[in-house]
Amino acid sequence: MLTEERYQFIRDRLAAEGKVLAGELASRFGVSQDTVRRDLRELAKSGQLRRVYGGAVAPAPFAAATIGQRGSHAVEEKLRLAKAAVGVLASGQTLFIDGGTTNEAIARAIPRDVELTVATNSLGVTSALADLPLVELIVLGGRYVRDLGTCVGGDTLAAVAQLGADLFFLGSCGLDASRGVTAFDSAEAEVKRAMARNSAGIVIAATSDKLATAAPYRVAAPDAIRHLVVDKTAPSAILADFERLGAEIHFA
Amino acid sequence: MLTEERYQFIRDRLAAEGKVLAGELASRFGVSQDTVRRDLRELAKSGQLRRVYGGAVAPAPFAAATIGQRGSHAVEEKLRLAKAAVGVLASGQTLFIDGGTTNEAIARAIPRDVELTVATNSLGVTSALADLPLVELIVLGGRYVRDLGTCVGGDTLAAVAQLGADLFFLGSCGLDASRGVTAFDSAEAEVKRAMARNSAGIVIAATSDKLATAAPYRVAAPDAIRHLVVDKTAPSAILADFERLGAEIHFA
DNA sequence: TTTCTTTGTGCACGTTCTTGCATGTTTTGC
DNA sequence: GCAAAACATGCAAGAACGTGCACAAAGAAA
Structure with missing residues (x-):
């Protein structure tokens, strides 16, 4: 046999x-x-x-229901990243969380006994947090974009402008030590920029394929990143650049 | 096992x-x-x-008000109501849909080939419509209330105020021919009132246990109801009252 | 062929998980 | 207020589990 x-x-x-x-x-x-x-x-x-x-x-149908091609290996990697990313949280904080599968994984990894205020424009993050009893959840509404799974537009910007957060979990972006954080969509970038402007620090959990890539629309300067969560395969040269710019590196 | x-x-x-x-x-x-x-x-x-x-x-968002009542029969009843309620829709319309299990069922019953613009403050309705390619979806953000499954508060009101709709699908309320439509929660009622004010007509799909009941907070006058969707067991006396006030009765 | 490495397997051991029972507490209905 | 039912908690027995190790078979290298 x-x-x-x-x-x-x-x-x-x-x-x-x-x-x-x-x-x-x-x-x-x-x-x-x-x-x-x-x-x-x-x-x-x-x-x-x-x-x-x-x-x-x-296996849970969860993987099939969600966006994109996310191979099974990528799921495990994202789960590890998410667990490590949750480590930077402290009870009582206020967060912005935008879209992307990594951010959804992070939202799902938040333990039930942490008290947080979370504002998000992502439908997936909202669903993940809707049941947590200690999370004060603020939905940032607006025009829903199917391909992104998030809300964007003037209404979203107006809602963000009224809030301030300790940390901003920024997802689905290009990341480069010289060009900073960049997005693929103009409207998406607008919202990310607003969130970045109203946050004290930015957290990025990046799978290794996101490192050293860039997209058209500028979101934040490279030195705005306070926490960078990566896996152990990330090239140390790139990490050293971000560390020099003030980021704290966390390994999943 | x-x-x-x-x-x-x-x-x-x-x-x-x-x-x-x-x-x-x-x-x-x-x-x-x-x-x-x-x-x-x-x-x-x-x-x-x-x-x-x-x-x-x-759990809360789906249990809503009716705990013991929602046997499998109640689910079937809601499904029948939903299918009938979808009948009042026309392609190209703009809708407000608020929370409640019946409204979620209606959202799920909307066919894929209808072109609509939908604004909702309900997480369940948002999830149901997120995949429909011809639906322009506007999320009405705000403070998320776990027990209701919807967003309420000043931000939600502001977002509603900027929109106008042909029809408002009003859910989870008391319904009485003399007192009109009433809600159980103050903040929820505020949002419903705003939606009612900015809509040309109100649609209510009511399970028979909702008829001839009232709650503390007034939402809309009895003559504001344009379409009332009920099952065949609804008392004809009550229906006659609503019909006299201008409502069109649809049987599921 | 002989020897070495690789791979798959079974066994022994200690660990973790599940479960039913006993005990004491809380809730419900009268 | 009281009795019964439902519940939480601690405990012990047994099942399932992970790990390290030994052994055997298959193939590669000498």
């Missing part, structure tokens, strides 16, 4: 029934439960199932 | 019927009530349900 055969059987069984039991698989394959557990661990690592006590279940 | 299976069953049951009983779940699963209570505690910790004495109910 090849390992791959077991994998395929598990995948099929999950698709058909939604769950598998470790003990049942072991007796069916004629191997020890340890081997089955190793299989499950391996498949879980690539997001093909979710391990639970006693076996495994089909 | 995996723990996760019990979780899933509870989630499904809550979505369908709005409530679960600890004792009933225990006998169905073949485990002790202690285990069921532990499950409920766990799900409550992540906001997936709200614990009550004897079991649990669906």
Whole structure:
């Protein structure tokens, strides 16, 4: 019995029934439960199932429902980034959070026992925070843009102008030590600029593919970044540039 | 029986019927009530349900006012109402839609090929419409109120004031032919009043338990209702009153 | 062929998780 | 106010789990 055969059987069984039991698989394959557990661990690592006590279940449909191509590896990376990014939070703070899948992951990673005031123009972030009892949630309305999952426009700008925040979690941007933070869309950039202007510090959690890239619209100067959350594969030369400009580097 | 299976069953049951009983779940699963209570505690910790004495109910934004009433029959009734309510729409119209489970059902029932401009302060309605390609969606931001699932406050009022709509889908209210439309919350009523003021006509889809009830805060006069969508069990005497006041009655 | 490395597997051990029971507390209905 | 039901908490037994290690089979290098 090849390992791959077991994998395929598990995948099929999950698709058909939604769950598998470790003990049942072991007796069916004629191997020890340890081997089955190793299989499950391996498949879980690539997001093909979710391990639970006693076996495994089909993965959450959450990934499929949301935006873009986000491979399973990128999900894990974003989750690690999100957990590290939450580390810069302190109870009682006021935050701006804008759009992007990384920011949605961060919002979902905020623990239930932290007291915060959060203003966001992202539908995903709003949904993620809507249930947290200690979060005072302010929705920044405006024209909803499907492709971004956020609100933009004059109404959004007006709402931002009335608020001030300790930290601004800035998402889905290009990031370059000389050009600073840049966005791909004009209206989006306007809102980000307003949020940056009304915040004491900017937090950016960047997957490694965002580093050293630039987009047309300028959002913030490179020295405006207070916290930069990256994974351990980020080139140290680039990080050194940001550190020199005053950013605090956090590794996921 | 995996723990996760019990979780899933509870989630499904809550979505369908709005409530679960600890004792009933225990006998169905073949485990002790202690285990069921532990499950409920766990799900409550992540906001997936709200614990009550004897079991649990669906979390705030969806439970709204009617906890015991929303059996699977009530869900079906709301679906029928929603389909009928969509009948009053015409392509090219501009709508206000506020909160409530009935309005969320209506939003989900809007077909993909209708061109509309929709302004809403409800998170559920926003989520329902976010994917429709022909709907220009305007999010009315403000302070998010967990129990209502909507935004209220001065910012919301200001955003409403800048817009005008053909129809206002008014939800989760008391409804009485002499007192008109009434709401349970002061801030909520303010927003509804503003929407009513800036709309040419009001549409109300009411489950039969809403008819001939009243709440403290006045929202609109009884003769402001243009379309009233009810099921066939609605008392004809009450409907006659509304019809005399100028409402058009639609049966689901 | 012989030797070494790689990979997959099973076993032993300690750890963590789940569960039912016992106990004491809180809530509900009368 | 009282009794019963529902609940929270601590505890112990057992199941499931992770890890390190040994062993065997397959292939590569000498």
